[in-house]
Amino acid sequence: MGVFTYEFETTTIIPPARLFKAFALDGDNLIPNVAPLAIESSEIIEGNGGPGTIKMINLGQRSQYNYAKLRIDEMDNANFTYGYSLIEGDALTRRPEKISYKFKLGAYPEGGSILKSICKYHTKGDLEIKEEEIKASKENIARLFKAVEAYLLVNPEAITK
Structure with a gap:
């Protein structure tokens, strides 16, 4: 078994506390509404x-x-860090044993937030993770992030601190 890691980083004008609440605390309700094609x-x-x-x-x-x-x-909640692992699902069929994600939100110097994401593929045997899989995963994270960001921007009363 091996571990393949990649990182993703992006910024937004949404403050860290609000963004953390949207993703980590209210995500089960919010994300299916703002990104139903994804979840x-x-x-x-x-x-x-x-x-x-x-x-x-x-x-x-x-x-x-x-x-x-x-x-x-x-x-x-205090440091705006959220980690989870994909432990079962059809994405793991003949794929990695598990996929772990960790998100950390911090204050961006010009205001808003910086999102840092680390993804680790825990692979079985000699399975290699292809570059197109990494690219697709990064694009999915970015698309989901932008959907939540857009919702929060047009709905300033939603998901408040």
């Missing part, structure tokens, strides 16, 4: 929403996959 629904099937919680994600028409089960690995 149709999300529900907690075990746990209380904190670390150890298992979620069932039904993926949308834009995805080549149908579902994913995620486990929340870490959630730090």
Whole structure:
């Protein structure tokens, strides 16, 4: 087994606390509404929403996959850090054993936030992760991020601190 890692970074004018709440705390309700082609629904099937919680994600028409089960690995509200692992789903069929994501939001010097994302593919055997898979994953993260950002910009009363 090997681990393949890539990073992704982007910025927004949305403050870190609001963006963290939108993604990590209210994401199960918000994301299916702002990006239904990516995620149709999300529900907690075990746990209380904190670390150890298992979620069932039904993926949308834009995805080549149908579902994913995620486990929340870490959630730090004070430091705006959220980590989870894809532990089951058709995306893992003959693919990595698991895929782990960690997001960290920080204050951007000109205002707003900087999002840093680290993705780790825990592979089985000699499986190699292809560059087009990495590119597609980065594009999906960026698209989802921009959808949430656009929603928050046009709905200033939604997801407040």
